[in-house]
Amino acid sequence: MPAKTTGASDLASSLRPALLRLTRLVRNQRVDTSITLTQLSAMGALLKHGPMSAGELAAAEQVQPPSMTKVLANLEERGLVVREAHPTDGRQVILDITDAGRTLLTEERRSRDAWLSRRLGVLDAEELALLERVVPVLDKLAEK
Amino acid sequence: MPAKTTGASDLASSLRPALLRLTRLVRNQRVDTSITLTQLSAMGALLKHGPMSAGELAAAEQVQPPSMTKVLANLEERGLVVREAHPTDGRQVILDITDAGRTLLTEERRSRDAWLSRRLGVLDAEELALLERVVPVLDKLAEK
DNA sequence: TATTGTTATACTCTATAACTATA
């Protein structure tokens, strides 16, 4: 008998605190304190999905536009992303990651991954496989 | 061929932003703004594991002791948890959830679960089963 | 001395409301 079927409500109740605690653990793992997990994630979205408007990026990252404005101001100041004018709509701002951003993202991921990979070491092969398969499910859930 | 095996490093890279975004979505779902997800999670830990010291609770919740002090001060003020003296160690403070805390926790879970359960509706049966099985894995990862 | 918890302080993250510029 594989995985007893609990209700969606039970799943919700157990998933919520599990996400909260694990995210705290991951967020506090500040390898290089000069860049935060939030900034890293925004840069990662640009790298993964390509250039997009500030509004689109805010939506993709599940934050409100003013929050993204702050993140972007910081990233632009450091030359990690660039703002470009939208070709036809003067209101929109198109963001793209720079080469410096790509380099930093790669380096940061390497050191952070080293830490998380070590944590992942407490899991057995079956648990790792399970976790791997669930990542797209988490993405789908957050997509809205 | 089920689930191509990627490296632990790739898994870390994809898991991190997925956790961040989904937690933002869940945290911002403030059904009743009078209590926060952090407070709810602390009460949930007391309900699940029984009375424990402030330090133990901080460790279980993956926060530093001063952060937990703040959370507990708020919860105690509202009569949702109680502080009791440790029988033999005068330094320690033992926390327990009150009946009022239990009641509020149950109600909050109901309304929050209703929302998350609706979100879970975008998943198919296989994805739900997968998610259910991964919750203990996330807990194990966060346990440290 | 070492440990438990609290106080003091500060920074990150994020939100809502109000505003500006463009459509």
Added chain:
DNA sequence: TATAGTTATAGAGTATAACAATA
């Protein structure tokens, strides 16, 4: 008028450092 983004402001969440009380 409606939309995209920014500025202003505030609150939640969390940390580190310093302290008090007890072991």
